[in-house]
Amino acid sequence: MKIITVGTGYVGLVHAAVCSEYGHEVHAYDIDREKIDAFSSGLSEPIEKFVNEPGLVNIIRETLGKSLHFSDDLEAIIEGTDAIFMCLPTPSNIDGSTNLTFYDAAAESIAEVLAKRKDKRRLVLVNKSTVPIGTARHLEGIMKSHGVENFGVASNPEFLAEGTAVADARRPDRVVVGCDCEEDFTILRRVYSQFVHHVRIKYIQTTPETAEAIKYVANTMLLTYISFWNGVGAKIGENMPNVNIDDLRLGVTSDDRISTWGSFVSNGAGGSCFGKDISSLIYQLRRVNVSTKMLEASFEVNEHQKVYLIDRAITEADFKFNNKTVAVLGLAFKKHTNDMRDASSIKVIESLLGKGVAAIHAYDPLANETAADVFDPSKNALFEKIKYFDSAKEAITGSQALFVSSDCEEFRGFSRTIEDTVSPPYLVMDGRRMIPDYNELVSKSFTYLAVGSMVMRPD
Numbered sequence: 001m002k003i004i005t006v007g008t009g010y011v012g013l014v015h016a017a018v019c020s021e022y023g024h025e026v027h028a029y030d031i032d033r034e035k036i037d038a039f040s041s042g043l044s045e046p047i048e049k050f051v052n053e054p055g056l057v058n059i060i061r062e063t064l065g066k067s068l069h070f071s072d073d074l075e076a077i078i079e080g081t082d083a084i085f086m087c088l089p090t091p092s093n094i095d096g097s098t099n100l101t102f103y104d105a106a107a108e109s110i111a112e113v114l115a116k117r118k119d120k121r122r123l124v125l126v127n128k129s130t131v132p133i134g135t136a137r138h139l140e141g142i143m144k145s146h147g148v149e150n151f152g153v154a155s156n157p158e159f160l161a162e163g164t165a166v167a168d169a170r171r172p173d174r175v176v177v178g179c180d181c182e183e184d185f186t187i188l189r190r191v192y193s194q195f196v197h198h199v200r201i202k203y204i205q206t207t208p209e210t211a212e213a214i215k216y217v218a219n220t221m222l223l224t225y226i227s228f229w230n231g232v233g234a235k236i237g238e239n240m241p242n243v244n245i246d247d248l249r250l251g252v253t254s255d256d257r258i259s260t261w262g263s264f265v266s267n268g269a270g271g272s273c274f275g276k277d278i279s280s281l282i283y284q285l286r287r288v289n290v291s292t293k294m295l296e297a298s299f300e301v302n303e304h305q306k307v308y309l310i311d312r313a314i315t316e317a318d319f320k321f322n323n324k325t326v327a328v329l330g331l332a333f334k335k336h337t338n339d340m341r342d343a344s345s346i347k348v349i350e351s352l353l354g355k356g357v358a359a360i361h362a363y364d365p366l367a368n369e370t371a372a373d374v375f376d377p378s379k380n381a382l383f384e385k386i387k388y389f390d391s392a393k394e395a396i397t398g399s400q401a402l403f404v405s406s407d408c409e410e411f412r413g414f415s416r417t418i419e420d421t422v423s424p425p426y427l428v429m430d431g432r433r434m435i436p437d438y439n440e441l442v443s444k445s446f447t448y449l450a451v452g453s454m455v456m457r458p459d
C-alpha cells in the first residue's frame, strides 16, 4: 500500500517507521524542513533530537530510501496514495476543548492537493492522533468543500505509550478502525494485514465516531483507575494504622477482573495525553448537557496528588521548607523519557518555590535540558533557584530534604546513596514508592514520607 503520514511527531514518525517495516511504501510528510532533513539523514543524533523512542532509529536506518521516504512536498508524493494518516498535534485550549488549528490547516492543504490529483483511486483519510468525537465527519466536510472525489474518512486511534511506542506499534493489544463503508475497511485491513485474525491482537471494526470515543474512554478510564488508587487506596494506607499499601494492591489486583496497571500509587500521573483527553471529553460531554462530575473528580484527584506530599511534609513531618535546599529527583513525567509535559515535578517544584526554599537541586537522567526550558528564569525569576546536576548523588549533596518524583530505576533501593551522602535530620519524600528498604533509613534517624503510607520517623 502507498501510505502518507502527515505530521512527524512521535505518533506520525513511529507509525511511518513501523508501516515501512511491514513493506508498505511510506511517505512521511511534514511542513517543517528541519525535521525532514533530520529524519532523512538516518543519523541517531538529529532524529533523536525530535523523537527519542527505543528501536526507532534502527527501523528508519533499515528502510530509509527503500520503503520509507521523507518529504515536505505533498503534491510530489500524492499520486497513487491509498491512505493518509493524520498525525498532527492537538493541544488543549484554555477551556479544555481541543485546539484543531494545526489539524484544520493540514486538512485544508491536503484537500487542495487531493482536489487536483490525476489518479482517482479510492483513498482513505485516517485520523490517528486523538481528536474530538465527530472530527472524521468534520474532515469529510473539508474534503467535500474542496471537491475531492472518491475518498473516505476513518478513525484509527493510536494507543502508544511513550518509551515503548515502537514495541506497542509492532504488537498492539488492539487495532481499532472506524470507517463508513466496506471499501474503506478493506483498504485499512490491507494496511494492517498482519494484525487481522491475529491470535492475540483484537482487530475491531466500527464506526468512525465509536473509534474516536474508544480513545477518550480508554484514556479517561486509565486516569480514573490511577485516581481511584491515589484518591482511595493511598489514603487508606496513609490514614489507617497497620495497613500496608503494597499488600493492599496485591490483594485487590489478584482478582482477575481488576488490572494491575494504574494501581501503583504515586504523586500523580503526567504525560501529554491524560490531562488533555479528560479535559476534552469533559468539554464535549458538557456541550450535550451530560454531568461530568466523575471525570472532573479523577482530574482533580490527579492534580491534587502531585503536590499533596509536600503538604503532608508540613503537617505530618513538621518540616519547614523555608530556606532549605531540596533535591528533586526525576523531572520527566516517567522513566525512560525526557518529556516534561504535565510532569508532576513541575507542580512539585512550583510548590517548593512557593514555600520559600533556598535552592532546588534537580536531577533527571534524561530530562535536565527539557526541564531547564520549562523552568526558564526569564519567565519567573524564582526559577533561578533551580540548579541541575549530573547524578542523583550530586543533587542530594548539601540538601536537607529530597523528593522522588518519577519512577527511574536508579532511584529504586536508593537508601544507601542517601545514607552515604547526607546526615539526619533529613526528610525523604517518596512520590513513587521507589525506596522499599526505607526501614534502613528510618533506623538511621531519617524521616521517610511516601505516598500511600503514614510518615515514618525515628523514635
Ligand code: UDX
Residues within 6 Å of the ligand: 158, 159, 160, 161, 162, 163, 219, 222, 226, 260, 261, 262, 263, 264, 265, 266, 268, 269, 270, 271, 272, 273, 274, 333, 334, 407
Ligand atoms: C499513557 C497510556 O498508557 C497510553 O495507552 C495512552 O494512550 C497515553 O497515556 P504514557 O503517557 O506514555 O501512556 O505513559 P504510561 O507509562 O502509560 O503512564 C502514564 C502516567 O501514569 C505516568 O506518569 C506514570 O508514572 C503514571 N502511572 C502509571 C501511575 O501513577 N501509576 C501506575 O500504576 C501506572
